[in-house]
Amino acid sequence: MVDAQTVTDVAHKAGTPAGNAPSSGAHSDGHGHHGGHSGSLLKLSVGAIGVVFGDIGTSPLYALRDTFAGHHKLPLDQLHVYGIISLMFWSMMIIVTLKYVTVIMRADNKGEGGSLALLALINQHTSGRRWGKGIILLGVFATALFYGDSMITPAVSVMGAIEGLAVYEPSMGRAVVPLVVVILIGLFLIQSRGTEKVATFFGPIMLLYFATISVLGVMSIALFPHVVTALSPHHAVAMFVADPFRGFLAMGAAVLAVTGAEALYADMGHFGRNPIRMSWLVFVLPALVLNYLGQASLLMRMGEPALESPFYFLAPQWFQWPLLALASAAAVIASQAVISGAFSVTQQAIQLGFIPRMTIKHTSTAAGQIYIPVINFALMIAVILLVLVFQHSSNLTAAYGIAVTGAMLIDNFLLAVVLFKLWSWRPPFALGLLLLFFLIDAGYLGANMTKIPDGGWVPLLMGIAIFTLLTTWSRGRALMRQNMAEGTIPLEVFTKSAHNSAARVPGTAVFMASTSDGVPSALLHNIKHNKVLHDRVVILTVQIADVPYVDAGERFSVKDYGNGFYRLSLRFGFLEETDVPAALRTVTMCGEPFDMMKTSFFLSRQTLIPSDKPGMALWREKLFAWMLRNAASAMEFFRLPTNRVVELGSQLKI
Numbered sequence: 142m143v144d145a146q147t148v149t150d151v152a153h154k155a156g157t158p159a160g161n162a163p164s165s166g167a168h169s170d171g172h173g174h175h176g177g178h179s180g181s182l183l184k185l186s187v188g189a190i191g192v193v194f195g196d197i198g199t200s201p202l203y204a205l206r207d208t209f210a211g212h213h214k215l216p217l218d219q220l221h222v223y224g225i226i227s228l229m230f231w232s233m234m235i236i237v238t239l240k241y242v243t244v245i246m247r248a249d250n251k252g253e254g255g256s257l258a259l260l261a262l263i264n265q266h267t268s269g270r271r272w273g274k275g276i277i278l279l280g281v282f283a284t285a286l287f288y289g290d291s292m293i294t295p296a297v298s299v300m301g302a303i304e305g306l307a308v309y310e311p312s313m314g315r316a317v318v319p320l321v322v323v324i325l326i327g328l329f330l331i332q333s334r335g336t337e338k339v340a341t342f343f344g345p346i347m348l349l350y351f352a353t354i355s356v357l358g359v360m361s362i363a364l365f366p367h368v369v370t371a372l373s374p375h376h377a378v379a380m381f382v383a384d385p386f387r388g389f390l391a392m393g394a395a396v397l398a399v400t401g402a403e404a405l406y407a408d409m410g411h412f413g414r415n416p417i418r419m420s421w422l423v424f425v426l427p428a429l430v431l432n433y434l435g436q437a438s439l440l441m442r443m444g445e446p447a448l449e450s451p452f453y454f455l456a457p458q459w460f461q462w463p464l465l466a467l468a469s470a471a472a473v474i475a476s477q478a479v480i481s482g483a484f485s486v487t488q489q490a491i492q493l494g495f496i497p498r499m500t501i502k503h504t505s506t507a508a509g510q511i512y513i514p515v516i517n518f519a520l521m522i523a524v525i526l527l528v529l530v531f532q533h534s535s536n537l538t539a540a541y542g543i544a545v546t547g548a549m550l551i552d553n554f555l556l557a558v559v560l561f562k563l564w565s566w567r568p569p570f571a572l573g574l575l576l577l578f579f580l581i582d583a584g585y586l587g588a589n590m591t592k593i594p595d596g597g598w599v600p601l602l603m604g605i606a607i608f609t610l611l612t613t614w615s616r617g618r619a620l621m622r623q624n625m626a627e628g629t630i631p632l633e634v635f636t637k638s639a640h641n642s643a644a645r646v647p648g649t650a651v652f653m654a655s656t657s658d659g660v661p662s663a664l665l666h667n668i669k670h671n672k673v674l675h676d677r678v679v680i681l682t683v684q685i686a687d688v689p690y691v692d693a694g695e696r697f698s699v700k701d702y703g704n705g706f707y708r709l710s711l712r713f714g715f716l717e718e719t720d721v722p723a724a725l726r727t728v729t730m731c732g733e734p735f736d737m738m739k740t741s742f743f744l745s746r747q748t749l750i751p752s753d754k755p756g757m758a759l760w761r762e763k764l765f766a767w768m769l770r771n772a773a774s775a776m777e778f779f780r781l782p783t784n785r786v787v788e789l790g791s792q793l794k795i
Contacts, residue, residue: 182415182416182419185412185413185416186412186416186417186419186420186423186424187344187345187348187420188343188344188412188416189344189408189412189416189417189420190344190347190348190351190420190424190425191342191343191344191345191346191347191348191474192343192344192408192412192474192478192481193404193405193408193412193417193420193478194347194351194401194404194405194420194421194425195298195343195347195401195471195472195474195475195476195477195478195479196294196298196400196401196404196475196478196479197237197398197399197400197401197402197404197425197429198347198350198351198401198425198428198429198471198475199298199301199302199468199471199472199475200397200398200399200400200401200429201354201429201432201433201436201452202298202301202302202452202468202472202534203297203301203397203452203534203535203538204229204394204395204397204398204433205225205226205229205398205433205436205437205440205451205452206448206449206450206451206452206535207394207397207535207538208225208391208394208395208397209221209222209225209440209448210448210449210535211394211535211538211539213387213390213391213393213394213591213592215387215391217440217444217445217448219441220379220380220383220384221380221384221387221391222371222437222440222441223368223370223371223376223380223437224376224377224379224380224381224388224391225380225391225395225437226368226371226372226376226433226434226437227371227372227373227374227375227376227377227380228377228380228391228392228395229395229398229399229433230371230372230430230433231374231377232395232396232398232399232581232585233398233399233426233429233430235577235578235581236399236402236549236578236581236582237399237402237405237421237426238421238422238426240402240552240556240578241402241403241405241406242405242417242418242421242422244556244574245259245406245552245556246405246406246409246414246417246418247414248262248556248559248563249262249409249410249414250262250687250688250689251688251689251690251714252409252410252413252689253409253410253689253716254406254407254408254409254410255403255406255407255409255410255485255486255489256280256283256284256287256403256407256548256551256552256555257280257284257486257489257490257493257715258410258489258689258715259280259406259552259555259559260276260277260280260281260555261493261687261688261715262559262563262687263276263555263558263559263562263563264277264687276554276555276558278612279551279554279555280551280555281495281608281611281612281615282547282551282604282608283547283548283551283552283555284486284490284495284607284611285603285604285605285606285607285608285611286544286547286548286551286600286604287403287407287482287483287486287544287548288483288486288603288604288607289544289599289600289603289604289607290479290541290544290545290548290600291479291480291482291483291520292520292523292524292527292603293527293537293540293541293544293599293600294400294401294475294476294479294541295325295328295475295476295479295480295520295524296321296325296524296527296528296531296537297534297537297538297541298472298475298476299321299324299325299328299469299472299473299476300317300318300321300528300533300534300537301472301534302465302468302469302471302472303317303320303321303324303469303472304317304450304533304534305450305453305461305464305465305468305469306320306465308449308450308453308454309453309461309462309465318528318529318532321528322525322528322529324469324473325476325521325524325525325528326521326525328473328476328477328480329480329517329518329520329521329524332480332512332517333502333512333514333517343474343477343478346467346470346471346474347471347474348424349467350467350468350470350471351424351425351428352428353464353467354428354429354431354432354452354455355427355428355431355432357432357435357455357456357464358428358431358432358433358434358435358436358455359431359435360435360455361434361435361436361438361439361455362431362434362435362438364438364442365438365441365442368434368437368438368441369434371434371437372430372434389584389587389588390588390591391588392584392585392587392588392589393539393542393585393588393589393591393592394538394542395585396542396545396546396585396588396589397538397541397542398429398433399545400541400542400545401475402545402549403545403548403549403552404478404479404482405417405421406552407482407485407486408478408482410689410716432452432455435455436451436452436455439451439454439455452468453465453468480517480520483516483520484511484512484513484516484517485511485716487499487513487516488501488511488513488715488716489715489716490611492685492713492714492715492716492717492719493685493687493715494614494615494618494685495611495612495614495615496610496611496614497614497768497769497771497772497773498772498773498774498775498777498778499513499515499516499772499773500513500514500515500773500777500778501513501718501778502514503718523603527540527599531596536595536596537596539592539595539596539597540592540596540597540598540599540600541600542585542588542589542592542597543586543589543590543592543593543597543600543601544600544603544604546582546585546586546589547586547600547604549582549585549586550579550582550583550586553575553578553579553582556575556578557571557575560574560575609761609764610764610768613757613761613764613765613768614765614768616756616757616761616765617749617757617761617762617765617768617769620756620757621747621749622655622656625655625656625662625747630659630660630665631659631660632659632660632680632702632706632708633702635660635664636702636703636704636706639668639674642668643668643672643673643674644672644673644674645673645674645675645676645705646673646674646675646676647675647676647739648675648676648677648739648740648741649675649676649677649678649679649735649736649739649740649741650667650674650675650677650678650679650740650741650743651679651681651725651740651741651742651743652664652667652678652679652680652681652743653681653682653683653742653743653744653745653775653779654680654681654682655682656682657682657684657708657710660680661680661743661745662745662747662789663743663744663745663789664678664680664743666745666789667743667789674705675705675741676705677705677707677731677732677733678705678706678707679707679708679709679731680706680707680708680709681709681710681711681721682708682709682710682711683710683711683712683713683719683721683779684710684711684712684713685712685713685714685715685719686712686713686714686715687715688714688715689714689715689716689717690714690716690717691712691713691714691717693727695712696711696712696724696727697709697710697711697712697724697727697728697730698710698712699728699730699731701731705732707731707732709728709731711724711725718780719778719779719780720779720780721779721780721781722735722737722780722781722782723780725737725740737782737785738785740785741785741786741787742776742781742782742785742786742787743786743787743788743789744774744775744776744786744787744788744789745788745789746788746789747769749762749765749766749769750766776788
């Protein structure tokens with residue numbers, strides 16, 4: 142549906158490459174970078190537990206239960222219980238510990254992680270290569286799947302926790318869905334107030350949660366110590382040998398034990414590599430393993446009755462309601478983390494040119510504390526619809542797996558480029574590692590594909606729809622720039638003719654231009670219709686670099702054309718706020734300092750007219766035109782003073 146040309150212009154979004162080459166991560170120590178995460182290793186590790194591990198930390202609520210009582214039920218015997226525990230444990234060791242914590246987290250973009258940051262990192266090494274376009278498309282599709290994950294995680298986490306009501310008090314079963322909806326609505330409504338203060342409690346709450354599930358696991362293991370032997374890999378092999386078909390199907394539910402692994406990489410910029418590694422290896426991984434072993438012990442001892450919720454039945458009667466409250470708090474924290482992640486990914490996608498401009502509100506002076514109203518309410522509607530349609534967390538887990546495993550498989554392709562092009566690893570070792578990752582992730586994805594009729598179609602449909610939007614916007618912008626560049630006049634020619642043909646008036650005029658070549662259409666329209674020029678005319682281009690943050694010394698570059706004409710380029714990282722007035726105050730090579738009360742900003746606003754010109758299908762042109770109409774104004778996006786902006790419109794065909 143979308144050809145590879147859709148994002149061929151991504152190489153031009155980085156601005157001037159000199160001085161902005163992304164780091165391969167070799168110099169990042171995990172304790173600080175441009176982004177500003179600072180503090181002791183212990184403090185950052187506790188913070189990471191609260192934000193990064195909420196998703197994977199709440200998996201014990203439903204992962205083992207759905208493996209035996211989900212859509213593809215397994216016999217509740219020692220062969221399958223031990224086999225699944227072994228499969229879950231070694232999946233956590235290979236996928237989370239080896240793949241993400243040990244290998245992929247070394248590929249940071251000046252400290253930042255995530256699919257888009259990794260895509261920006263490898264972009265300079267793939268630009269112009271035939272296979273490079275495919276890698277870019279895969280990275281964009283991984284981002285689209287992340288949005289699907291962002292919709293499913295709050296629904297399945299909160300519902301999985303609140304279902305404990307029905308476990309402990311069956312008569313309250315009907316109250317589960319309404320209560321989940323109320324909690325989720327409240328969670329999304331508080332986003333506009335920011336989460337900085339609430340986030341300070343996330344770490345301690347999740348520490349208590351992980352400590353609690355560890356103790357409950359140990360108590361259950363003590364009643365059936367032999368279950369510890371289930372960690373041996375031979376149990377997983379024995380299950381697949383004895384029952385290969387059902388073992389393969391069981392992988393579709395077993396993968397739920399590693400959901401959230403990609404969050405370790407995506408949130409690296411907030412805490413650093415070492416704190417996340419320490420949190421996982423010292424605290425989170427042992428807690429999850431102990432709890433899964435405890436659940437397995439319970440299943441071996443109690444059998445079928447425990448399948449309703451092996452997580453909640455671990456608790457002694459006096460601790461049941463406190464466990465319900467603690468698990469519910471952990472589920473809300475997991476949801477909060479993924480919602481904040483959706484805001485961050487959206488900001489990156491806007492800066493890199495895959496999503497139209499949106500209103501972004503900063504809720505704190507802390508880096509990354511942002512709120513995007515459109516994304517927030519779109520997620521809220523999608524999450525509530527998922528809860529109302531699927532009604533039970535077991536139904537939602539069928540949809541959950543495809544989004545997670547799809548993104549993990551795509552990460553392998555991005556990792557392959559990093560290993561061979563950025564790090565120059567020896568082919569035998571790199572190929573062996575990649576083969577291991579591909580086999581495991583492909584197996585998990587294949588097992589989840591069997592659940593498409595049971596709800597797996599949801600993330601696929603979401604992913605395809607969002608992928609179409611992202612690529613349509615990227616391709617449409619490239620065609621617009623190409624169309625506008627065809628009739629542009631070289632600035633050198635324009636300045637000589639315009640200087641003598643128009644009256645000069647006091648003040649500064651800043652004309653925003655999307656490219657660093659030619660004359661912007663707003664300037665041409667202004668001189669054509671108003672026949673005046675300001676004493677100082679600045680043609681300003683804002684460039685978004687393929688790095689999270691741009692050094693102050695590389696913020697701007699100026700070219701003086703004489704007679705009061707200047708071409709100015711401002712550079713921002715893809716995680717920085719594009720505050721143009723603030724940046725202009727730092728410019729010292731463009732005549733006198735900028736005074737906002739004496740400066741007017743001229744913007745070009747294009748109205749797109751769909752046509753049958755080659756470039757995009759007509760339906761995609763109409764979709765792009767709709768996205769263009771609904772994009773946030775450049776005035777708001779660039780923080781321009783509202784009383785100093787003039788918009789000049791024109792019509793355009795692509």
